[in-house]
Amino acid sequence: MSIKFSDIIIDVKNLTYKDVLQNISFEILRGEYAAIIGPNGGGKSTLIKILLGLIQATNAHIKLFNYEQSLFKQYRKIGYVPQRATLVDNNFPVTVQEVINLGLAHKSSLFSKISKEESLHIQNIMEKLEITDLKNRRISQLSGGQRQRVMIARALISKPEILILDEPNTGVDTHSQAKFYELLNKLNKQENITILFITHDLGVIVNDIKRVLCINQTLLSCHTPNEILNDEQMSKIYGINSNIICHHH
Ligand SMILES: Nc1ncnc2c1ncn2[C@@H]1O[C@H](COP(=O)(O)OP(=O)(O)OP(=O)(O)O)[C@@H](O)[C@H]1O
Numbered sequence: 508m509s510i511k512f513s514d515i516i517i518d519v520k521n522l523t524y525k526d527v528l529q530n531i532s533f534e535i536l537r538g539e540y541a542a543i544i545g546p547n548g549g550g551k552s553t554l555i556k557i558l559l560g561l562i563q564a565t566n567a568h569i570k571l572f573n574y575e576q577s578l579f580k581q582y583r584k585i586g587y588v589p590q591r592a593t594l595v596d597n598n599f600p601v602t603v604q605e606v607i608n609l610g611l612a613h614k615s616s617l618f619s620k621i622s623k624e625e626s627l628h629i630q631n632i633m634e635k636l637e638i639t640d641l642k643n644r645r646i647s648q649l650s651g652g653q654r655q656r657v658m659i660a661r662a663l664i665s666k667p668e669i670l671i672l673d674e675p676n677t678g679v680d681t682h683s684q685a686k687f688y689e690l691l692n693k694l695n696k697q698e699n700i701t702i703l704f705i706t707h708d709l710g711v712i713v714n715d716i717k718r719v720l721c722i723n724q725t726l727l728s729c730h731t732p733n734e735i736l737n738d739e740q741m742s743k744i745y746g747i748n749s750n751i752i753c754h755h756h
Contacts, residue, residue: 516669516701517558520568527553528564531726535703537668540695541718543705546745549723551705552590552673559587559671572668586662590673590705603649603657604642607633610664629664636660636690652683659690670694672704684708688715709736 517535522528527550535541543551556562558569560582569576572584607629611621621629633639636656646654655675662670670691676684692715694700719735721727721744728735728744735744 515570516572517703518570518573519558522554522557522564522567522569524550524553524557524562524564524567527724528557528722529725531722533720533726533729535669535701537701538695538699539718540692540702540716541704541720542711542716543703543720543722544707544709544744545722545727551722554722555587555671555673555703555705559585583665584668586659586665586667586670586700588658588662588670588672588675591677599645599647601646602643603638603646606646606657607642607661607664610661628666632660632663636663650683651678652680652686655679655683655687656690663694667700669701669703672702674705674707676706676708684711691715 514536515534516537517533519534520532522531531554543554545551553562557564557567558571560576560579567576571579572581608621611625630639633642636659638653638656638660641649641653641657646657649657658675659670659672662672672691676687679687688711691702691704695702695715716732718729719732720729721735721740723744723746728740734740
């Protein structure tokens with residue numbers, strides 16, 4: 508299959524940042540469902556923050572949706588669920604609805620009125636994520652799985668074309684994790700949202716993920732899950748001897 512120029516929505520060339528990331532190059536194509544794995548402190552979150560413009564990397568050659576990052580203004584096209592987003596301060600007095608409305612923060616002012624159309628869109632997303640009944644609850648009173656859906660709803664409000672999630676399953680039980688991956692799969696397959704997420708859960712990458720970027724300061728590999736889930740590759744990525752045992756689930 509030939510790749511069209513417009514299919515590349517993230518294009519990173521020779522990215523180096525302090526002593527955290529060295530000479531990283533990769534592309535993410537429209538419609539992809541890709542994961543980033545690697546050991547703690549390997550630079551995964553830093554890479555994501557650079558892509559989102561939250562950390563400035565001088566001399567980086569990054570293109571987002573075919574624009575040089577320095578000229579790129581449409582960050583609403585990128586939905587982001589940060590690390591530990593589900594762990595909130597119990598005294599934080601905001602409701603689910605208020606958190607979700609923050610997804611419209613790309614508007615000129617946070618306090619500008621929400622239009623009828625936006626309000627309908629917010630309702631649709633809440634229904635899709637099955638959180639309508641929670642809208643007046645305080646975010647601090649929700650379970651980890653419920654908070655996770657709220658954070659994704661917030662990220663989806665700006666109708667992003669790519670969704671980037673940094674270890675989205677921290678503090679979430681196994682059942683909610685399974686539901687969560689079902690949801691990501693649906694967003695990818697049915698709504699054509701490109702998905703890129705950081706995970707330490709090697710089990711999950713086997714099922715739906717087509718490409719796994721392994722990062723430990725440099726890009727160690729960028730293959731299909733089957734190509735990396737073997738003892739040799741795991742030892743290379745995590746720097747320890749490992750035995751991979753696969754079971755039919
Ligand atoms: N803004 C920054 N400037 C310089 N160094 C940073 C910055 N942010 C993080 N670091 C350092 O970069 C290294 C990589 O951190 P990062 O959080 O990107 O790793 P990670 O792969 O996401 O780790 P984890 O899996 O534990 O979340 C760490 O040593 C961290 O202390």
